[in-house]
Amino acid sequence: MxxxxxxxxFRLTVTDGIIHYEVSYQxxxxxxxxxxGVDGWQDGLSLQSVRAAAKDDFWKPVYGERNxxxxxxHTTFFTFVKGAGAPESxxxxxxxxxxxxxxxxxxxxxxxxxxxxxxxxxxTEFSFPAGTKAWFTGQAQGSYQLLSLDKWPGExxxxxxxxxxxxxxxxxxxxxxxxxxxxKFILHPAKPNTVACAMFDKVLQxxxxxxxxxxxxLATKPTQLLQHSDLLLNLNPPCAIKHTEWIKPGKVxxxxxxxxxxxxxxxxFAEKRHLQYIHFDAGWYGAEEDTAADATHVSVDPLRNPxxxxxxxxxxxxxxxxxxxxFLYVNKKALERQLDVIxxxxxxxxxxxxxxxxVNVGSYRWTxxxxxAVKKCAQHHLMVDIHDEYRPTGFSRTFPNLLTQEGIRGxxxxxxxxxxxxxxxxxxxxxxxxxxxxxxxxxxxxxxxxETQNKNIxxxxxxHQMALSVVYYSPLQFMYWYDKPEDSQDEPELVFxxxxxxxWDDTKVLDGEIGQYITVxxxxxxxxxxxxxxxxxxxxxxxxxxxxxxxxxxxATIYYDDPASPVRTRVSIRKVTVDASTVxxxxxxxxxxxxxxxxxxx
Numbered sequence: 001m002x003x004x005x006x007x008x009x010f011r012l013t014v015t016d017g018i019i020h021y022e023v024s025y026q027x028x029x030x031x032x033x034x035x036x037g038v039d040g041w042q043d044g045l046s047l048q049s050v051r052a053a054a055k056d057d058f059w060k061p062v063y064g065e066r067n068x069x070x071x072x073x074h075t076t077f078f079t080f081v082k083g084a085g086a087p088e089s090x091x092x093x094x095x096x097x098x099x100x101x102x103x104x105x106x107x108x109x110x111x112x113x114x115x116x117x118x119x120x121x122x123x124t125e126f127s128f129p130a131g132t133k134a135w136f137t138g139q140a141q142g143s144y145q146l147l148s149l150d151k152w153p154g155e156x157x158x159x160x161x162x163x164x165x166x167x168x169x170x171x172x173x174x175x176x177x178x179x180x181x182x183x184k185f186i187l188h189p190a191k192p193n194t195v196a197c198a199m200f201d202k203v204l205q206x207x208x209x210x211x212x213x214x215x216x217x218l219a220t221k222p223t224q225l226l227q228h229s230d231l232l233l234n235l236n237p238p239c240a241i242k243h244t245e246w247i248k249p250g251k252v253x254x255x256x257x258x259x260x261x262x263x264x265x266x267x268x269f270a271e272k273r274h275l276q277y278i279h280f281d282a283g284w285y286g287a288e289e290d291t292a293a294d295a296t297h298v299s300v301d302p303l304r305n306p307x308x309x310x311x312x313x314x315x316x317x318x319x320x321x322x323x324x325x326x327f328l329y330v331n332k333k334a335l336e337r338q339l340d341v342i343x344x345x346x347x348x349x350x351x352x353x354x355x356x357x358x359v360n361v362g363s364y365r366w367t368x369x370x371x372x373a374v375k376k377c378a379q380h381h382l383m384v385d386i387h388d389e390y391r392p393t394g395f396s397r398t399f400p401n402l403l404t405q406e407g408i409r410g411x412x413x414x415x416x417x418x419x420x421x422x423x424x425x426x427x428x429x430x431x432x433x434x435x436x437x438x439x440x441x442x443x444x445x446x447x448x449x450x451e452t453q454n455k456n457i458x459x460x461x462x463x464h465q466m467a468l469s470v471v472y473y474s475p476l477q478f479m480y481w482y483d484k485p486e487d488s489q490d491e492p493e494l495v496f497x498x499x500x501x502x503x504w505d506d507t508k509v510l511d512g513e514i515g516q517y518i519t520v521x522x523x524x525x526x527x528x529x530x531x532x533x534x535x536x537x538x539x540x541x542x543x544x545x546x547x548x549x550x551x552x553x554x555x556a557t558i559y560y561d562d563p564a565s566p567v568r569t570r571v572s573i574r575k576v577t578v579d580a581s582t583v584x585x586x587x588x589x590x591x592x593x594x595x596x597x598x599x600x601x602x
Contacts, residue, residue, distance in 0.1 A: 010023055016043075018045070057071055063503040066504060069233065078091065088114070100215060108208045117206075122183055124197050135163075135425070135426050157391070161225065174215060176213055182363075183198060224509075267324050270324045280329060284328065326350075331358045353403070374395070378399055385403055385434055404433065422515045432473050442458045466559055466571075499529075501522075511543075517534045517541065529595070534589075556596055557574075558573065558575070577601065
């Protein structure tokens with residue numbers, strides 16, 4: 001079978017009862033003969049039937065990186081049976097998109113007495129040509145290494161982005177992991193250059209059911225992988241929430257004083273700086289590690305604020321008058337014990353959403369629990385941000401109240417700029433990420449960092465952080481992480497942060513190389529915002545403005561790092577008029593960036 005544009009070819013063969021497949025892209029070998037199957041369905045198989053179909057339509061997301069998504073593919077259903085006259089069957093559904101290949105294993109109910117299916121091993125293999133390298137990380141919040149397909153230091157997180165010697169880029173991922181367990185990638189112990197699957201634990205399901213999708217995104221440039229990341233959304237069911245008007249993406253800032261006065265000051269700052277939410281982080285209902293902490297009552301951790309004067313209801317009322325919503329942090333200890341109690345309570349309080357903390361991830365049990373919890377939050381009109389090790393697989397299409405999630409090495413660990421230029425081509429391929437953008441957290445701007453000898457400081461420039469608000473997609477975008485309202489001195493460049501949206505009408509990944517740089521342009525109404533970041537090195541970039549509407553002129557406000565700037569953040573601003581024929585030359589400082597706001601000229 002082939003993709004609609006004919007560039008991808010998928011071939012399936014059955015030899016001596018064993019299933020193999022191969023994949024090519026633009027007539028280049030991508031996957032050499034590799035095994036398909038799960039334990040119990042790996043040999044002795046007969047092909048019973050083959051059915052082909054196709055689809056090509058568009059759907060409109062509740063929010064996203066673009067306001068219309070195309071779902072176009074060719075599909076084939078291969079049905080297998082074990083042995084002569086056996087009632088059980090397994091179906092492999094394969095979809096060929098222009099953006100890649102996806103397949104899953106399905107087990108229909110063939111008779112009233114059909115047995116449950118137990119799966120403890122996914123035998124799927126991905127055999128690559130020699131010389132292939134992978135951007136490896138073993139943890140959802142880890143750093144990346146470019147490694148050959150041998151001697152990995154453990155299991156690889158998903159997505160796994162690979163570079164082939166023939167110039168093709170591949171990203172291995174999984175989609176629709178909802179009622180299943182997480183599967184990471186390992187090196188096959190006996191076959192060279194072969195990636196295998198490592199399920200977290202055993203899954204027991206009643207038939208009929210289907211496994212999550214195994215996905216191969218394919219591209220000739222790494223920028224195309226990010227441009228086509230809607231593929232994972234297409235592999236999930238449509239929105240299951242009937243009325244979605246209460247789901248409102250926006251910018252948010254963390255409240256760390258845990259006091260009524262401090263929270264009100266933050267509300268005022270949020271109103272002034274056009275943020276939509278404030279967020280009460282850990283400690284508002286007790287100590288973070290206290291297993292008995294009660295998330296139905298305010299009881300401030302004395303280690304965070306010895307004066308327990310937080311009147312949460314008063315803050316919520318005050319915030320509502322200023323059209324600012326409130327998110328509350330709740331960690332797994334309270335979530336597991338109190339979920340069914342706190343959800344109706346928080347809805348009654350007028351809370352906008354919950355940030356889940358330290359949830360258990362990976363296992364069959366906790367994967368199901370977590371997604372059921374998001375569904376329950378939707379019943380109570382609560383938005384969700386899942387923190388720590390959770391990585392998305394497209395569930396936000398079905399339940400868009402799940403706005404974002406962590407599963408990323410972000411500003412809590414203060415990574416360097418090179419790490420930041422790897423993330424768009426790896427972690428962000430699977431969906432939104434809560435990176436927690438910072439701005440003022442550097443010694444020259446905060447004396448207290450010098451006084452405490454705090455090494456946890458920004459390793460990138462001011463405009464690098466500004467550009468991340470465009471480059472990194474997160475419908476709930478944390479701004480000014482580690483900062484307080486008093487850290488700001490109304491620097492002129494903050495108008496960019498004030499204006500930048502968190503969801504978009506269109507997105508164009510203009511240029512980039514993994515671990516080197518990236519430029520992304522995003523459209524909101526009739527305006528465009530562009531973000532560029534470089535790695536630890538200085539870089540000259542050329543930004544082709546051909547994405548702009550032809551025949552129209554735009555005022556480009558360009559924000560750039562400038563050591564000679566009189567502003568303490570060392571940011572300068574210039575304005576030029578551009579159109580679709582313009583190519584902007586830019587110089588980015590080491591660990592720097594550039595942000596551009598393009599407004600049509602009347």
